[in-house]
Amino acid sequence: MSFLGPLLIVGFIGLTAVLSKGKKNSYEIIVFDEAKLFDGVLRNNEKYHLKWAPEDKNYNQVQEIFKSDENLDLLLYLPSNLIKTNSMTAKCLYKAIPSSSAQKHLTSIINEAIELYRVNQNQINIETYKAIKTRVNLDIIDVEDPENKNIQRKGIIGFVFAFFIYFFILMYSVQVMRGVIEEKTSRIIEIIISSVSSFKLMTAKIIGVGLVGFTQFFIWIFVITVTSVLLLNNLVPDIYSSTLQSQNPLTVNTGESAQIIEFLLYKIHWPSMFIFFGVYFIGGYLLYAGMMAAIGAAVDEETDTQQFLIPLTIPMIFALSMISSVIDDPSSSLSFWLSEIPFTSPVIMLVRIAMGIGPSSVEAWEIILSVGLLFITFILTTWLSSKIYANGILSFGKKASYKELFKWLKS
Amino acid sequence: MPVRNIIQIEDIHKSYGNYKALQNININVKKGSIFGLLGPNGAGKTSLIRIINQIITPDKGTIKINGNILEKKHVYQIGYLPEERGLYKKMKVGEQAIYLAQLKGLNKIEAKKRVRFWLEKFNIENWWNKKIEDLSKGMAQKIQFITTILHEPELLILDEPFSGLDPANSELIKKEILDLKKAKSTIILSTHNMNSVEEICDEAAIINKSKKILDGKIDELKNEYSTNRWKICYAGNKMSFTNAVWGGWKLESHHSLENGTHIAEIELLEQLKISDFIKGIVSHVEIQEVARKTPSMQDVFLNVVSNE
Numbered sequence: 001m002s003f004l005g006p007l008l009i010v011g012f013i014g015l016t017a018v019l020s021k022g023k024k025n026s027y028e029i030i031v032f033d034e035a036k037l038f039d040g041v042l043r044n045n046e047k048y049h050l051k052w053a054p055e056d057k058n059y060n061q062v063q064e065i066f067k068s069d070e071n072l073d074l075l076l077y078l079p080s081n082l083i084k085t086n087s088m089t090a091k092c093l094y095k096a097i098p099s100s101s102a103q104k105h106l107t108s109i110i111n112e113a114i115e116l117y118r119v120n121q122n123q124i125n126i127e128t129y130k131a132i133k134t135r136v137n138l139d140i141i142d143v144e145d146p147e148n149k150n151i152q153r154k155g156i157i158g159f160v161f162a163f164f165i166y167f168f169i170l171m172y173s174v175q176v177m178r179g180v181i182e183e184k185t186s187r188i189i190e191i192i193i194s195s196v197s198s199f200k201l202m203t204a205k206i207i208g209v210g211l212v213g214f215t216q217f218f219i220w221i222f223v224i225t226v227t228s229v230l231l232l233n234n235l236v237p238d239i240y241s242s243t244l245q246s247q248n249p250l251t252v253n254t255g256e257s258a259q260i261i262e263f264l265l266y267k268i269h270w271p272s273m274f275i276f277f278g279v280y281f282i283g284g285y286l287l288y289a290g291m292m293a294a295i296g297a298a299v300d301e302e303t304d305t306q307q308f309l310i311p312l313t314i315p316m317i318f319a320l321s322m323i324s325s326v327i328d329d330p331s332s333s334l335s336f337w338l339s340e341i342p343f344t345s346p347v348i349m350l351v352r353i354a355m356g357i358g359p360s361s362v363e364a365w366e367i368i369l370s371v372g373l374l375f376i377t378f379i380l381t382t383w384l385s386s387k388i389y390a391n392g393i394l395s396f397g398k399k400a401s402y403k404e405l406f407k408w409l410k411s
Numbered sequence: 412m413p414v415r416n417i418i419q420i421e422d423i424h425k426s427y428g429n430y431k432a433l434q435n436i437n438i439n440v441k442k443g444s445i446f447g448l449l450g451p452n453g454a455g456k457t458s459l460i461r462i463i464n465q466i467i468t469p470d471k472g473t474i475k476i477n478g479n480i481l482e483k484k485h486v487y488q489i490g491y492l493p494e495e496r497g498l499y500k501k502m503k504v505g506e507q508a509i510y511l512a513q514l515k516g517l518n519k520i521e522a523k524k525r526v527r528f529w530l531e532k533f534n535i536e537n538w539w540n541k542k543i544e545d546l547s548k549g550m551a552q553k554i555q556f557i558t559t560i561l562h563e564p565e566l567l568i569l570d571e572p573f574s575g576l577d578p579a580n581s582e583l584i585k586k587e588i589l590d591l592k593k594a595k596s597t598i599i600l601s602t603h604n605m606n607s608v609e610e611i612c613d614e615a616a617i618i619n620k621s622k623k624i625l626d627g628k629i630d631e632l633k634n635e636y637s638t639n640r641w642k643i644c645y646a647g648n649k650m651s652f653t654n655a656v657w658g659g660w661k662l663e664s665h666h667s668l669e670n671g672t673h674i675a676e677i678e679l680l681e682q683l684k685i686s687d688f689i690k691g692i693v694s695h696v697e698i699q700e701v702a703r704k705t706p707s708m709q710d711v712f713l714n715v716v717s718n719e
Contacts, residue, residue: 182499182500183499186497186498186499186500187493187495187496187497188496188497188498188499190466190491190493190495190496191491191492191493191496191511191558191559192514193466194464194465194466194486194489194491194493195486195511195514195515196486196514197465197483198466394461394466394467396495407428
């Protein structure tokens, strides 16, 4: 799993790239230009190859040609009233639905053609028009910290971290539970606890599995980095090739990929992301692993764990589902509470931290409070879990009920 | 003065909620002896064993080992084979035995040496790399026994050590238990197998319904519960035998052998002594053998448990 997991992730990304290569890479499009205004104006290229319908055919006849000619993929109908107002509709008839990037491309070249037509009609110099045409980007900037802008975009990175922390916490705490069940069902437990105390055994198991988790986490980072560099370098740019091809000569080139790289390299504070990933993984894992150990001790086989697992995993799943609300408003009271409650904080706080530490997302004191609460709760739950654990591991042959768990807690 | 008892159990009480598992238990186990801990299911034996192993704590009372209050450090002096036992199924025999020995305080090198010694002794050295799940139940039981004694414990607690073993392996384990006794180990044996108690135990205690109802040396227990029953072998006429003494005795059984010898089992009642009975019959039949019938531990056990 240490190597297979990250290889699978990289493999699937690679597979996506390879499969994307196999998708339709050119369209044969017949254009029915009713007003005959766009010949030579509508931008033609190899990927979206435009072919004008015979001039003597009407729309119905062109439709017949389109249907009968297997080579044609799309019929683009530009009605004569298209240039009359700014909100007319062109039509695109298909045999197999065109990709959304193809749809975007067609919309953009039609808009571009209408604009060019109007530029000519109004005898405006094309260079002047280019100078006038603008595309405004609205930067949302923190007044206290001008460097801290567009934090919602950073939330996406937070989402990735949140997903991984959820995955790692659940994976390793379930591993603790399985270990306990194995020791109980194989009946070796009584031999072990005649040598070490049940509390020592439980904490040693939690720490041991946690260290395995950390080791595997570093292996994951290493394998993903190495394989990404080796495998994906040649594949990934192809995904964006269609976007690059459809660039409009009239729009201002904003250098999107360069922006993404700049964003990833300089706008995300990676050291704090990794440090807090570590801190919240340790806290979250210890919190959940203690409770999972108690569940493992309370049951006789894994199939009996369901009734206890559901209430335990719901807070984490709920936290995942709330990420979009948190990204939308990272300093709301919902975001605050979800990042302070220990059962959801490992997931939510990472999203807020990714969006920047400061007044616009999360203040330092909120992080300190959240980490403090997480660790206090971990100590409390581990103490309670150890009571269930100590009683549960010696109780064979019956499925513990909640009533029984409370009885053990009181013992 | 050297301490004679390795274990002194003093006034132990243990309850689970309202259920009293042990009440006022006082038992002494002598050094170098094999001590049988007997009792019906649910009597409290396992609770007592778990308390000695410090798996659970008593509500009241103390346990001393070699005269000192039982502490965590004493786990290295105790070997425990529980009734509910097993091993890690996916782990190999060798590494598992080493791991369990390390838990009992041995270093890895010493543990490895001892595991090798025991596997060779049992002629199973080629099992080293076998996984437990690939062994039969009996084979796994052997490994389990080895892991219990690897650290050469001063006190060995065996809870039903013969369950799941075939007669050959039972004999093997029995022999090892006796060898361990010779090597000055003390063994507490909890079992339902009364034959083995009689064969190997020096002393025993019976626990029933959470209380100790009897303890002492095996011979003394048997004598204490012996009835006034006698086996008499004689040659002669059965009628002469039965009519020789009038009253004060009861014929329990009688059977005749082909060579003319008869074997009678009698119970003397009230004041009649065996010498008076023999005086009465000696002129009527030829007496060949007179022996007192001692009860088996099974008889003692059933007697005391049914009287409770």
